[in-house]
Amino acid sequence: MNFKIILRLMFLLLTSFSVAEAQDNKLKKATDLMGHRFLTFNTVIRVNQIEVSRNRNLGEDERALHTPARVIAFRNSLAEGFPGGKMTWSFSWLALNDTTSDYRKIRNLVVGYHYKYGDDVTFIPGAYFANAYNTTKQVNKDVHDALKIISRMVGNGYRPLSIVAGFMSAANQQYLAEKEGIHVCQGNIWSQFSIDNQDGDGAVVYPFYPSKEHFCKPSQNKKDFIDCVNLDGWSVDFLAGRREGFKDGFNSRMGVGPIETLGKYGNETGLKEMMHTTAIHFDKGFALNGFGWVTNCWELSLPYDPVSLKNWLKAIRKRWPDTKLITQGEFGLLWRKHYKSNSFNYRFVERGSGIGGSDANNEIRWFMNKDFRLALLKDWKNNTSEKVIDFTRYDLKAHEPKGMTRKWSLLGVINQKQSRPQDKPILIDSLSAGARAIIAARYKYLIK
Known part of the structure; x- marks a missing residue:
C-alpha cells in the first residue's frame, strides 16, 4: 500500500478518535448539573377535574377538554418554541383506563412523542392530592398498577424516570424508590397553603432528599434518608408565594403557571411575570447556586392558546440560549448524580x-x-x-x-x-x- 495512503488513513483514524472523544466530553459536560440552566415542563391528562380515587371524583368532567387535536397543538407549540426540548406527560388513573376513542388516540399520540422526542410518560396519583383522599397503602397500589399499565402502553420494557404527584407523603416516596426503582418524584408544591385542595408549605424550593418523617423535611442522616429526589411542582414568584391563599386579593401561586399569569393578566403582562419569575432562577439564582432550575405544569385542559406557551419558550431561548429543556426525571437524576446527600446550600x-x-x-x-x-x-x-x-x-x-x-x-x-x-x-x-x-x-x- 502507498505510504502516503497509510499516513492518511492513520491521520483520519486518529482524528476520528479525537472527534469522538471531544463529543463524549461535550456530552459529559452537558449532562453535569453545575454550570447549566434547566427547564422542566409537564402536563396532566385526566378525565375529571380532581380524581381523588379510582372511583370517586370532585369537580367537573373534562372529557370535552381532552382531544387529540389539543394534544397535537400543545406538543407542536413546545416543539416550535423550544426545538429539541423534552417534556413529561402524566396520566391520571381514569385517563389511562378510559376506553373512548379520544383517550385511546391521546395515549397513542403521547407514546409516539416518547419515541419521537424522548418525552417521559408517567402517572399522577389522585390528580395532585392523593394523600388527602387515600391511605398510604392505596396510593402505593395505585402507583404500582398504573406503572404496569404505562409499561405495557409504551412497550420495550419502558419505565418512567419520575412520578408527578403534586404532593406525595414520605412513606409513598420511600415505596417509589425502594419497591418501584423510581428515584425522582414531583412530590411537593412549594409554599402551597389555603389554596386548592391540599396544603404543603414548609419545604425547600429546589431538589432535596426527603426525610422519612415528613416529605417537606430534608433528610438529616442515613437513618432517615429516602433515595427519592423531591421536586417542586411549578416555580412561583417568592413575593407572591409568601401570601396565604388569595389574601389581599392576590394569588399566592403566581409565577410561571398560566392560570395566575396569562389567565389573570392577559398575554403581555402574564408573559412579563413569567419571565420575571424565570429570571429569579436564571440570573441571580444561577450566580448564587451554580445552576438554575425553573419548572412548570400546564394542564392540558386549561383554556389558553398554546401559542402563549411557544412565546414563553422562545423568550427563554432568546434571553438564556444555553437553557436545557429536559424531562423532570432526567433533571432529578442529574441532581441525584451530583448530590449524594442533602449537602446543598440554596x-x-x-x-x-x-x-x-x-x-x-x-x-x-x-x-x-x-x-x-x-x-x-x-x-x-x-x-x-x-x-x-x-x-x-x-x-x-x-x-x-x-x-x-x-x-x-x-x-x-x-x-x-x-x-x-x-x-x-x-x-x-x-x-x-x-x-x-x-x-x-x-x-x-x-x-x-
Missing part, C-alpha cells in the same frame, strides 16, 4: 415585578439548607430594616398526619404565610439565641 434574591402580589418595593432573600430555611424581607425603596418572615428548622422532629386531611404543611418557628399569631415578622436579632447560633453556623454575616 440562596435566592428577588425584587418584585410590580405585578399582582409581587410588590415592586420589596426585596426578599431566601436561604435553604438541610438544617433550616430562612426568609428575610425588606422595603428596599424606603430602606426599611430587614425582617424574618420565615424560619423553619429541619433538625427538629417532624410528623406527617396519620389520617386523610388537607393539612400537610411543616410550619416552623415563623412561617411566611402569617396564618398564626407567632408568624409576625421580626428582626433577626429578636430570634432566640439558639436560632441565631444555628443561622450563624451557616451564614455568619447575617448575625451581628
Whole structure:
C-alpha cells in the first residue's frame, strides 16, 4: 500500500478518535448539573377535574377538554418554541383506563412523542392530592398498577424516570424508590397553603432528599434518608408565594403557571411575570447556586392558546440560549448524580415585578439548607430594616398526619404565610439565641 495512503488513513483514524472523544466530553459536560440552566415542563391528562380515587371524583368532567387535536397543538407549540426540548406527560388513573376513542388516540399520540422526542410518560396519583383522599397503602397500589399499565402502553420494557404527584407523603416516596426503582418524584408544591385542595408549605424550593418523617423535611442522616429526589411542582414568584391563599386579593401561586399569569393578566403582562419569575432562577439564582432550575405544569385542559406557551419558550431561548429543556426525571437524576446527600446550600434574591402580589418595593432573600430555611424581607425603596418572615428548622422532629386531611404543611418557628399569631415578622436579632447560633453556623454575616 502507498505510504502516503497509510499516513492518511492513520491521520483520519486518529482524528476520528479525537472527534469522538471531544463529543463524549461535550456530552459529559452537558449532562453535569453545575454550570447549566434547566427547564422542566409537564402536563396532566385526566378525565375529571380532581380524581381523588379510582372511583370517586370532585369537580367537573373534562372529557370535552381532552382531544387529540389539543394534544397535537400543545406538543407542536413546545416543539416550535423550544426545538429539541423534552417534556413529561402524566396520566391520571381514569385517563389511562378510559376506553373512548379520544383517550385511546391521546395515549397513542403521547407514546409516539416518547419515541419521537424522548418525552417521559408517567402517572399522577389522585390528580395532585392523593394523600388527602387515600391511605398510604392505596396510593402505593395505585402507583404500582398504573406503572404496569404505562409499561405495557409504551412497550420495550419502558419505565418512567419520575412520578408527578403534586404532593406525595414520605412513606409513598420511600415505596417509589425502594419497591418501584423510581428515584425522582414531583412530590411537593412549594409554599402551597389555603389554596386548592391540599396544603404543603414548609419545604425547600429546589431538589432535596426527603426525610422519612415528613416529605417537606430534608433528610438529616442515613437513618432517615429516602433515595427519592423531591421536586417542586411549578416555580412561583417568592413575593407572591409568601401570601396565604388569595389574601389581599392576590394569588399566592403566581409565577410561571398560566392560570395566575396569562389567565389573570392577559398575554403581555402574564408573559412579563413569567419571565420575571424565570429570571429569579436564571440570573441571580444561577450566580448564587451554580445552576438554575425553573419548572412548570400546564394542564392540558386549561383554556389558553398554546401559542402563549411557544412565546414563553422562545423568550427563554432568546434571553438564556444555553437553557436545557429536559424531562423532570432526567433533571432529578442529574441532581441525584451530583448530590449524594442533602449537602446543598440554596440562596435566592428577588425584587418584585410590580405585578399582582409581587410588590415592586420589596426585596426578599431566601436561604435553604438541610438544617433550616430562612426568609428575610425588606422595603428596599424606603430602606426599611430587614425582617424574618420565615424560619423553619429541619433538625427538629417532624410528623406527617396519620389520617386523610388537607393539612400537610411543616410550619416552623415563623412561617411566611402569617396564618398564626407567632408568624409576625421580626428582626433577626429578636430570634432566640439558639436560632441565631444555628443561622450563624451557616451564614455568619447575617448575625451581628
